Amino acid sequence: MKIRITDRAKITPRDQVLALVFSIMAGLFVIGLIFLAFGVNPVFAITKIFAGSFGSLYGFKETITKAIPLILIGVGLTIAFRAKFWNIGAESQLLMGAIFGTWVGLNWGPHLPAPVIIPLMFLAGFIGGAIWGLIPAFFKVKFAINEVISTLMMNYICAEFLTFLIVGPWKGKTKFGFPYTDDLPESAILGLISGSRIHYVTLILAVLTVVILGMIVYKTRFGYEVRVIGENPEAARYAGIDFFRTTLIIMAISGGVAGLAGVGEVAGIHHYLSYPASISSGYGFTAIIVAWLAKLNPFFVIVSGIFFAGILVGGDAIQISLGLPAATVEIFNGTLLVFLIMGDYFLKHKISIER
């Protein structure tokens, strides 16, 4: 008996869906085993997670709230990952956007009406995120510095910088000594869908970003250039694609949209800057899997973003009800990512047993 592995000739959409569903089921099974190994009832934990996020109206509203940053960041990452630029720094691109947006809101907000200040804040956030994304992009194209390392180091640097701001020069006078900035003025605060924490301006912005970036990827020359750079940088050079320019644009977009998410979190949810870990609960990292689950298709990011937002919300639920640490959710993320990789393999290869 022999196992034979051959390339699958044709992959139908039905195969893709099957592979995806099977990967997620297998992933959940293994997650269950991990829970079991640590004495947590797996059925209870996993049911609790999905009941907490999709099982009630309240939970679902929370899921959408958390899906907003995941979709924004995730869609930016699809572009970067298509070009094989491994942007692991979305977490700090979000924070930089939050810093820039908050500065504009705090300083200009008191003098400007909402229809002026809110677009200005998002613009500032985009610029902040884009700058933070451009630095590693520049390092890569100019000095061949591995972007995985540089974007990660930028994460730590930005988190420390933000903490410096809130305990130092930006510390609010109305916050009783807590390390927070003052509240944003009324005009700089985003409206919510009533009875929820869904800041709809950012939600609309996220969906628009998906549509625009989706069109760019599939319909424009630039989208084609991104694909070529990712698949074959040598060929890109012969095709007359400017590697330098294209990489910078890609990272300005990827960082910029993460910056938008940062503005949304501050202006929509917190209303002031506080510790990095409370502004973003690891959205920049979760969005990596969001992009990967979406097969780097900007449109699919909406679905995968909502799915992982659900896991985050459910993760909070089991944290409270089972007393598990916050990082438990990482087990979900890591395991599902491993199984998605495996699913890809079985999708591309046919495995048969011969006698």
Added chain:
Amino acid sequence: MEDIIVSVAQRTLIAGTPLLLGTTGEVICERSGILNLGVEGVMAIGAVAAFIVTFYTQNPWLGIMAAIAAGMMISIIHAFASVSLQSNQVVSGLALTMLGLGISSLAGKPYVGKALDEKMGTLAIPFLSDIPILGRIFFDQTPFFYMAIVLALAAWFILSYTELGIKIRSTGENPKATEAQGVNVSLIRYGCIIVGGGFSGMAGANLSISYSKLWIEGMTAGRGWIVVALTIFALWNPMRAVVGAFLFGGIFVLQYLLQPLGISPNFLAMLPYIGTLLVLLMIGIGDSKKLNAPAMLGESYKRGER
């Protein structure tokens, strides 16, 4: 004055030791052509495994062995994904980091706030530790320090001068030609990833039972990522890893030295990360072609493919 110098030097070596252990492992792994971004997660697993076992047995050596075994086991995931399934090494490495951080925090939850009775003590080497100044700096250290140095030298010797080392390096340079010579490329890569995982696990043990005597969630604090950067800094050579790791250990110590001068602690905490960027920048500004990186680093190898 002498005491201050000795104390700074000692602390530099202490802070650099986990970095050296991790970097040696990552050099071995990357030499075989596999990029492993899971170091941060594997370190966390090692830290928690060492802490738990030491907590119950009171025997730090059993703790270290548990950490090595746990690091090796979890690394099999990356080996399977990147070698057997030829998947993207960046993605599967990230998955390993997430998994490692998640599992370690779940496993360590009951031990948060508990402490070992004592840290793993220093081991003064007879006679050598009596040398003025240098003896106290180099020969009155924790066992981790000696092991890190010996293992780095051993890795350097094996990679440079033995048949196994040649096989590992040529696997990273040209897996197809290596396979044609009758070497099992997959086996070499599996081996290097798993051994590398053992090193990362040991680095984690260093943090939880010797550097401190606690398990704290997130105690690896980005050291795994610094290791990945140090591997580039060391130009994939364990001897240079020794220099790099202690240079970075020095940066960690600098944080505490500069704090009394009134510099914001947040800016000081940035130092290791800015240092990493600067080092990469210095290497990058030089001729990056002379870097001597394994030619097939990060590329999957499929048997029988062109």
